[in-house]
Amino acid sequence: MLAQAWQYMVSYPDKLLEWTWQHLQIVLIANAAAVVVGVLVGMWVSGKGREQIADGVIYAASIMMTIPSLALFGILMGILYAMSLPSIGMLPVVIALTLYGLLPIIRNTHTALREVDPAMIEAGRGMGMSGLQLLLKVKMPLAVPVILAGLRQAMVMNIGIAAIGSYLGAGGLGQPIFRGLANYRKDLVLAGAIAVSLLAVITDLVMAGVERLVTPKGVRIGRKS
């Protein structure tokens, strides 16, 4: 059966590439949106005196994660339909993936900013850094690697969930899987599954590399010793 799946993959590489590209597009758009929203929200809730808001936001984001993807797609379809927006295709899927991606990003941003050594903050303020300068020059450079770890987690997770999005006509690597299931074509199902898995593994590796690249040299050296 593996051989059949392999046979399918080498026979229709262009099809497979097209699906992969669609898949990647959905995941990239959704996670780009999740990073922008998640980092901004994470930065805001990490501010002074917002501990309770932070807890609330992170709790809400965790609840979001517990909603099964099909159910979330359904809810979003209803909302989009009511707003007379396209309720099938890429839009509901991208929105759902954005929502799923928020939790790891908000949580990591919040944790990273909160865990900056208070001595550094005191020293920075004591030397006359404004709140914004402290955030941009001290806190964010130290937080970025942690935030990227959250993004990495979100992307890998979303690659899996995006496959279900094909059910709504969003395209992507879910297509061969659903088509195979409908037509008793195990080779198609397997080809899709293998491709999704490979995409997830490769994304994970690439993101691990990016994470290392954005880790400030001084912090990297510190970890080694």
Add this chain to the structure above:
Amino acid sequence: MIRLERVSKVFPDGTEAVKDLSLEIDRGEFCVFLGPSGCGKTTSLKMINRLIPITDGRILIDGVDTQQQNVNELRRGIGYAIQNIGLFPHLTVAQNIATVPVLKHWSRDRQRARARELLDLVGMPSDTFMDRYPSELSGGQQQRVGVARCLGADPPLLLMDEPFGAIDPITRHKLQEEFLKIQERLKKTIAFVTHDIDEAIKMGDTIALMRDGLLVQHADPATLLSEPKDRFVRDFVGADRVLKGLRLLRARDVMRMPKLTTSLNATVEQTIARLDERGRSWLSAVAEDGRFLGWIERADLDGATSLSEALTPAVASASPSTPLNEALSMMLGSATGSVAVLDGNEQLVGLLSFGAIREVLSMDDESERE
């Protein structure tokens, strides 16, 4: 330079951390805020650069009310060093030192030149350390960089919150000495917080001793030790305050020229005669060129054929700048109970004896009786 006028601090939870504190620190003065934990010394320090807002009163720097200034501008003009250092791990040593210069938009060349100059000043070869990261440095080195950083834009005023508190005693001792030398050159106005009485005595031109948010006594170390204002001050400076006071005196303040010296060429009989005549049990032996050789004790002269046979070489000797506490400890280990004070060329310039030290301390005895 700095005037605190009836400053008080009440925290939102009602704690009165500082009560009605009035204090003046002159230009170039090294003022140590000393006291047990929770006495308000750190709060007082942080109110100067407004890291903690004052509840009442005002603080003037060069006659200007700190409240009237832009808070970040104010802080950029005041050096700030803390116990936990807070070096930025993602920045190199040079970049860390240039924190305030960067905020003040100095040119890159000027920033680097300044970092280089300061690293050398704090005893870290700039070529080696400029481009290292804090995680590559030892605790003592990090603290040096912390001191260099607070001098970054050459502020006239430094606030230091136990800057040597978190390092091992040997390194701390060294850093204190070096910092005093730096201060001798730079003549900064310094407000320095510590709970360590020894550090306060060693470093401070004046000590502001606080308790429960109140300033108990603001005086120079010698006065604080010899004329403690009340029981609290006396207890805080410790029962050994007389010994601590010794640190403030140098050998040159107490030493006397020896009345009896001899060269090794004198005969044993002559020497015995000289000693007996004066009723002394020892004298110091000096070479022709004035170098100090050691002691000759009366007891060793009996049966000796020459003075060199009877010579007891001195184990330790002091220099004119040796603090008296160290000299005293040498005296305790000396055969004759005296220590020779030698200049840089090993010439005998004086002797320290218990009698002379006791005379200096006798004022303290009187104040003890009150």
